Amino acid sequence: MTLVVGWVLLPLVLGLLSLGCGLLVETVSGTRIPGALLLPLGFALVVVATPFAALSPSTASLAAPIVVALAVIGLGISPRLRSLRADWWATAAGAGAYLVYAAPVVLSGRATFAGYIKLDDTATYFAMLDRLETRGRSLAGLAPSTYEATLATSLAYGYPVGSFGPLGAAQKLLRTDVAWLWQPYLAFLAAVLALTLYALASRLAQWRPGRAIVAFVAAQPAILFGYALWGGIKELAAALLLALLAATVQILLEAHTARAAIPVAVAAAAVVDVLSLGGAAWLVLLAAAPVLAFLLHGRAFALRATGVFAGAAAVCAIPAIVAAVEWLPRSGAFTRESELGNLIGPLKLAQIAGIWPVGDFRRSPHDLAPTYVLIALVVAAALGGALLAWLRRSWGLLLYGGGALVGALVLDRFASPWVAGKGLATAAPALLVLALCAAAALVAQGRWIEAAVVAAALIGGVAWSNVLAYREVWLAPSSRLSDLEAIGRRYAGEGPALMTEFDPYGARHFLRRLDAEGTSELRRHVIPLRNGQPLEPQAYADIDRFDLGGLLFYRTLVLRRSPLQSRPPSPYRLVERRRWYEVWQRDDRRPRVLRHLPLGNERDPGAVPSCAAIQGLALLPGVARLVAVPREQVAVFALSSLRRPASWTPGYVSGSVDPRGSGAVSTRFSVTRGPYDVWLGGSFLGKFSASIDGREVGSARHQLEWSGQLVRLGGTPLAGGPHTVTLRYDAGGWRPGSHGIAPFPAGPLVVAPREKLSTIAVDPAAAQTLCGRRLDWVEAVS
Numbered sequence: 001m002t003l004v005v006g007w008v009l010l011p012l013v014l015g016l017l018s019l020g021c022g023l024l025v026e027t028v029s030g031t032r033i034p035g036a037l038l039l040p041l042g043f044a045l046v047v048v049a050t051p052f053a054a055l056s057p058s059t060a061s062l063a064a065p066i067v068v069a070l071a072v073i074g075l076g077i078s079p080r081l082r083s084l085r086a087d088w089w090a091t092a093a094g095a096g097a098y099l100v101y102a103a104p105v106v107l108s109g110r111a112t113f114a115g116y117i118k119l120d121d122t123a124t125y126f127a128m129l130d131r132l133e134t135r136g137r138s139l140a141g142l143a144p145s146t147y148e149a150t151l152a153t154s155l156a157y158g159y160p161v162g163s164f165g166p167l168g169a170a171q172k173l174l175r176t177d178v179a180w181l182w183q184p185y186l187a188f189l190a191a192v193l194a195l196t197l198y199a200l201a202s203r204l205a206q207w208r209p210g211r212a213i214v215a216f217v218a219a220q221p222a223i224l225f226g227y228a229l230w231g232g233i234k235e236l237a238a239a240l241l242l243a244l245l246a247a248t249v250q251i252l253l254e255a256h257t258a259r260a261a262i263p264v265a266v267a268a269a270a271v272v273d274v275l276s277l278g279g280a281a282w283l284v285l286l287a288a289a290p291v292l293a294f295l296l297h298g299r300a301f302a303l304r305a306t307g308v309f310a311g312a313a314a315v316c317a318i319p320a321i322v323a324a325v326e327w328l329p330r331s332g333a334f335t336r337e338s339e340l341g342n343l344i345g346p347l348k349l350a351q352i353a354g355i356w357p358v359g360d361f362r363r364s365p366h367d368l369a370p371t372y373v374l375i376a377l378v379v380a381a382a383l384g385g386a387l388l389a390w391l392r393r394s395w396g397l398l399l400y401g402g403g404a405l406v407g408a409l410v411l412d413r414f415a416s417p418w419v420a421g422k423g424l425a426t427a428a429p430a431l432l433v434l435a436l437c438a439a440a441a442l443v444a445q446g447r448w449i450e451a452a453v454v455a456a457a458l459i460g461g462v463a464w465s466n467v468l469a470y471r472e473v474w475l476a477p478s479s480r481l482s483d484l485e486a487i488g489r490r491y492a493g494e495g496p497a498l499m500t501e502f503d504p505y506g507a508r509h510f511l512r513r514l515d516a517e518g519t520s521e522l523r524r525h526v527i528p529l530r531n532g533q534p535l536e537p538q539a540y541a542d543i544d545r546f547d548l549g550g551l552l553f554y555r556t557l558v559l560r561r562s563p564l565q566s567r568p569p570s571p572y573r574l575v576e577r578r579r580w581y582e583v584w585q586r587d588d589r590r591p592r593v594l595r596h597l598p599l600g601n602e603r604d605p606g607a608v609p610s611c612a613a614i615q616g617l618a619l620l621p622g623v624a625r626l627v628a629v630p631r632e633q634v635a636v637f638a639l640s641s642l643r644r645p646a647s648w649t650p651g652y653v654s655g656s657v658d659p660r661g662s663g664a665v666s667t668r669f670s671v672t673r674g675p676y677d678v679w680l681g682g683s684f685l686g687k688f689s690a691s692i693d694g695r696e697v698g699s700a701r702h703q704l705e706w707s708g709q710l711v712r713l714g715g716t717p718l719a720g721g722p723h724t725v726t727l728r729y730d731a732g733g734w735r736p737g738s739h740g741i742a743p744f745p746a747g748p749l750v751v752a753p754r755e756k757l758s759t760i761a762v763d764p765a766a767a768q769t770l771c772g773r774r775l776d777w778v779e780a781v782s
Contacts, residue, residue: 002111006184018042020071023078029262031255036090036199040244044270050165051319054136064172089208090198093215097194101187104473104736111180115230116476117743119342122231123504128155129164144524145515146507158326162273163237193240194219203394205440214436221354221428222465226361229473235425241271250396258304265309269316277324281410285403339416346417352424353378354432355461359472374461378435385434404430472740480580484510497556502538502706540708544598557584563752570627591781598777606631611771617780618767625761629776632753635669639747651745664728677715679750683742686731
């Protein structure tokens with residue numbers, strides 16, 4: 001059902017809202033808007049309108065009602081609504097782009113989002129969107145937590161949020177978590193971009209089927225598609241709004257009323273809302289608009305239009321101006337040459353051409369020669385397209401190409417590599433649409449062979465690039481995150497909570513109502529290890545490695561299920577066990593812990609304590625009982641130490657492997673009778689399946705995990721004695737994300753008893769009864 005809500009209902013809701021708002025702008029401006037531009041222009045109005053609600057905490061929740069009201073008014077007062085007819089070729093271009101951007105998620109068969117682990121900014125975006133919908137930019141009333149600390153360094157600083165507004169409004173109406181709407185929203189942005197490019201190309205590609213192909217392909221340049229696969233919401237929104245801005249200038253120049261500047265103002269304000277005032281470099285294409293208006297319509301028209309634009313844009317951009325007061329002084333880091341963000345190095349300027357055949361756009365293609373040949377063809381064809389735009393007075397398309405190129409060059413020269421890369425993605429559709437329009441013009445001239453050669457090379461280069469990106473996409477583990485979503489709802493208000501696992505989507509978003517903190521995340525409280533030092537960023541540690549005093553501050557623990565995980569200290573009781581997580585809560589009625597003696601290590605949660613250590617606990621002043629947790633032996637196998645396929649190379653984590661091809665490993669182990677589970681550590685892109693004595697017990701596919709976590713493959717009852725466990729990996733295939741290298745290597749392989757971690761208690765006088773037993777930990781309690 002979540003798939004249907006995201007991929008079917010979301011575009012329908014946003015499409016209807018955008019249509020109504022587009023008709024409203026058309027009516028107010030007194031200018032007929034091309035049908036393909038009604039949705040893009042209405043989308044821009046939604047971007048402009050929603051930040052007004054966030055200006056005050058008391059009105060923040062009104063964003064969705066405001067958008068609905070604007071759409072209803074637009075549909076109600078539009079004289080054009082009844083005569084409106086769909087341009088099915090424009091629809092095909094938009095739908096095609098939507099499906100291309102949807103494929104990496106939809107073909108996985110699950111509701112999820114892309115870019116997991118590769119870039120965790122999306123978790124911050126989720127946090128900001130959550131707050132914007134309820135209290136705007138105000139953090140008043142938030143308890144100290146990872147969620148609050150995240151917002152204090154982003155939303156409260158005036159971070160530009162224009163691209164979030166339409167999604168926030170739709171989320172309110174659909175009542176679905178933003179995580180499952182995120183990727184459909186990005187695909188919707190791509191569809192709206194295709195509609196805008198379809199309108200821009202109308203003068204050069206007059207044959208509608210050909211124009212639909214131009215728009216469909218130009219909406220998916222490799223670098224923009226790559227950014228979409230790691231949550232690039234601002235890049236997609238800016239790309240479509242930049243194209244829309246150019247298209248509205250074309251409308252102004254063809255109109256006979258100065259009110260036609262209103263759509264230009266809406267588009268320009270939307271660009272600023274998405275990128276803040278620092279994104280004004282993209283508005284350079286407007287510089288030529290007054291000159292062209294003067295040359296085409298005279299001085300009086302140019303002055304009136306400029307006045308209308310200035311007044312409307314100033315009003316529409318009020319929220320962006322207010323936010324920029326906080327944001328711009330803090331955005332200096334974005335201009336430093338050393339700021340790479342999550343890039344490996346600065347991107348190549350050539351990537352603006354939209355063809356870059358490699359699975360991850362941050363890397364260079366294996367063979368650059370054919371890549372540069374295709375890029376040279378894009379540039380040559382784009383120059384031809386620009387010349388045609390000049391000759392045919394397609395001022396909007398010409399301004400789009402020139403403005404996009406200048407904006408990207410300015411950012412490449414003066415901004416950090418991180419921001420410059422975003423600029424390349426934003427500008428990339430411009431070169432492709434000009435180049436493809438040149439091919440379409442060749443068709444109109446009857447030069448079919450030349451047109452076919454150029455079009456085939458451009459379309460093939462884009463498709464080649466995006467298929468490779470599709471194959472190497474990293475998808476979020478939706479089943480596990482759904483567990484966190486359910487926990488966040490059920491235990492809302494029962495914080496503060498703690499996660500020992502590093503997962504920014506948990507602490508920043510799903511568990512926000514529990515005032516959760518991550519032990520290696522941005523946080524307000526120091527959660528020291530037993531040695532007094534904090535855990536390193538993005539690291540994981542067993543619950544037994546943390547100082548007891550720091551741990552007991554938290555009422556609720558949300559712990560990842562693992563056969564290597566220790567049971568929490570005795571003041572905590574298990575309240576829920578889910579597929580991926582356990583929820584423990586502190587019971588203040590339980591005896592106070594005088595001393596906690598942890599045992600075991602990272603590969604074995606249990607050990608046999610010395611009798612001297614146990615007797616030492618029994619002799620502590622005030623001790624009333626000794627509490628302990630029995631633990632059975634866990635079989636842990638380092639994959640790198642097993643006989644394995646040659647394609648399974650050793651990973652950088654001790655005992656792990658990087659499986660670069662299909663194959664299997666087997667090993668023997670002995671157990672006592674009972675139910676057992678098979679677990680696998682690390683991340684993997686293909687399918688791992690486990691079998692015991694030739695019978696499959698379970699499998700998992702494309703499971704991405706942060707360091708230190710294990711995935712349960714399956715379980716089965718076993719008789720006592722020796723057994724053989726086999727781990728098989730199936731690499732490749734047609735599914736998204738089935739190729740490349742996972743973020744963390746695979747391993748270890750674990751076979752563990754399915755045990756309930758219950759406690760036992762003895763009198764201090766009977767402490768010796770604990771000697772010689774395998775235990776998780778021992779406590780002295782009062």
